Amino acid sequence: MISNDLLKGTLRTIVLKLLADNGRMYGYEITKRVEELSAGKIKLTFGALYPVLHKLEADGHIQTEVEYIGKRVRKYYTLTETGRSWSERKVDEFFDFVNTLTYVLKPTPA
Amino acid sequence: MNAVIIEDQLHRIRNDLAAKGLTYESLQDDILDHLCCMIEEKLEAGEAFDVSYGEIMSDIDGNTFSNLQHQTLLLLDYKFQRMKRTTYLLGLLGSLLTIVGALFKIMHWPGAGIIMVLGFMTVVLGFLPLYFILSYREQTEKPNVIFPVVGYLSLLIVFTGAVFKIMHWPGAEMLLRASVIFLLVGFLPLYIVQIFKRSVKTKINPAYIIMLLVGFSIVLILVKVNISKDSIDRYTEIAVDYRASTGVIDSALTNMLEAAGDSAITPDMKKVMSLSEELKADADEMLQGLLAGVDQAGVPIEEVSRKDFRNAGRDAFLDNGLAYAFLEKSGEFKDVLVQLVEDPVLQDQLELDFLFADGQWINGWDPEDDANDPLVINYKIISEFKWKVVSAEYKVMKYLLSEE
Structure with a gap:
């Protein structure tokens, strides 16, 4: 399991990247997909996921489409235009960060 | 998908969510769908609705829903x-x-x-x-x-x-x-x-x-850590020394003037003496004012208690303007003296003795800064000023009398 502390700053990037790759997704689908991709190491709780989704929506990076599943509403999230370019930037930024971190944390052979 | 949650069950979940503090509709829709997906997985595995819903809810901490709403609303x-x-x-x-x-x-x-x-x-x-x-x-x-x-x-x-x-x-x-x-x-x-x-x-x-x-x-x-007992004693000692020396010079001055006789006193000398009187009186008033701050006016400094008291200076020489008046008069006094003597050595000595009155912060006396020092430090400073006034008066009078 990956600790929540480590995940905190990257959750937004993960969500953006997933939406960029998969087009439209609903919340539960995102948690499932993350679990799958991380081979069960990352378990997103809904308590962490939905505030991020709502914030991204309010900031105009993603938008929702509503569909009815029986009597209940399902919200599909998709990237907006600004969200798409932002997501690319965020992912680049993140890889840059990971590379730097690897460099810093990996012991160099003497 | 054959195991679908029916309307009654949906109602129940929604009510439960609202009861647990999740009332924001848009978020409630998300969570409802999320929970339903979780339940449906279990239903497909053959569990009954009540069992699977109960399991899921018991895994979730009671405050989770209200927290979730609170955090989301704050973010928005x-x-x-x-x-x-x-x-x-x-x-x-x-x-x-x-x-x-x-x-x-x-x-x-x-x-x-x-x-x-x-x-x-x-x-x-x-x-x-x-x-x-x-x-x-x-x-x-x-x-x-x-x-x-x-x-x-x-x-x-x-x-x-x-x-x-x-x-x-x-x-x-x-x-x-x-x-x-x-x-x-x-x-x-x-x-x-x-x-x-x-x-x-x-x-x-x-x-x-x-x-x-x-x-x-x-x-x-x-x-600040209070002033040490040793420092208090040392300051007291110096103040007592200045007091003694001031007394010695004072009586030497009186003797010298008596020996010279009234006829030898010029108007210049009279001016010096009256200025000096004023300064000595001011200094005495400040010294007594300090002691009055601890209700011990008139008590010799070596017998005063609470010599570390820090608020006496303000009343004694700052609030009443006495300190600045004293500084100004000291400056004038020095100017008069320097004008009267023609001996450059004596002039230099006088200039140095009265550096405290020039207001420059390294040599000068800054009453504003020092007012809150412990009583005994201020007592020593004023005693020193008084001694400087008296010894300057003595030196100049001696010089003037010898000129006659």
């Missing part, structure tokens, strides 16, 4: 987010101003006081209240009011006391003492209790603690 609340930015901006501005003010103060550049007061005001009236309101609003589980309020009050008194102290406004000592008491009996016990109640998971920001420690150390620096 632009006013709140703006307030957050403003708060940190004000904190930055306030501490910058304070540091710049302190730098000015250390360098003795003009404007230090105003800058520091502005900085402190920004912190105390801007940053701190906003900060405590923010952290109060960010708490999700039964907000704790006492902690931020006591924390804010402690810091308010500490900072106000610090400003008063730096600006030499009256009441500083009292405020600082009050703040120490507040910290010790108010904040610290509360904080310790909170640590032990950690299981309640009340959010305590480490910034509280850092700020409190900083505040606390400011107080300690400003209250």
Whole structure:
């Protein structure tokens, strides 16, 4: 399991990247997909996921489409235009960060 | 998908969510769908609705839903987010101003006081209240009011006391003492209790603690460790020496004048004597004023108790303007003396003796700065000034009489 502390700053990037790759997704689908991709190491709780989704929506990076599943509403999230370019930037930024971190944390052979 | 949740069950979940504090509709829709997906997985595996729903809900902490809504709404609340930015901006501005003010103060550049007061005001009236309101609003589980309020009050008194102290406004000592008491009996016990109640998971920001420690150390620096017994004794000794020497010179002067006879006294000499009388009287008034500050006027300094008392100087020579009048008269006195003597060596000696009156901060006497020193230090300083006046008078009179 990956600790929540480590995940905190990257959750937004993960969500953006997933939406960029998969087009439209609903919340539960995102948690499932993350679990799958991380081979069960990352378990997103809904308590962490939905505030991020709502914030991204309010900031105009993603938008929702509503569909009815029986009597209940399902919200599909998709990237907006600004969200798409932002997501690319965020992912680049993140890889840059990971590379730097690897460099810093990996012991160099003497 | 053959296992679909029916309308009644949907209703039940929705009501449960609302009862647990999740009322924001858009978020409620998300969570409802999310929970339904989880339940449907179990239904497909053959479990009954009641069992699977019960299992899922028992895994979720009771406060989760209200927390979720609270955090989401805070994130969406632009006013709140703006307030957050403003708060940190004000904190930055306030501490910058304070540091710049302190730098000015250390360098003795003009404007230090105003800058520091502005900085402190920004912190105390801007940053701190906003900060405590923010952290109060960010708490999700039964907000704790006492902690931020006591924390804010402690810091308010500490900072106000610090400003008063730096600006030499009256009441500083009292405020600082009050703040120490507040910290010790108010904040610290509360904080310790909170640590032990950690299981309640009340959010305590480490910034509280850092700020409190900083505040606390400011107080300690400003209250200062009291002057040591040895220093008190040494200052007393010097003051007594000056007093004795002043007495010796005074009677030598009287003898010298008697021996010369009234006819030898020129108008110049009379002027010197009357100026000197005035200065000696002022010095005596300040000395007695200091002792009056501890209700011991007329008592010889070696027998005075509470010689470490810090508030006497203000009453004795600052509030009544006596100190500045004395400095000005001392300057005039020196000018008169230097004009009367033609001996350059004596002139130089006089200039040096009266450097304290020139107002320059290295050599000069700064009553504003020294007023809050311990009583005995001020007593020694004034005794020294009086001695300087008397010995200058003696030297000049002797010189003038020998010129005749």
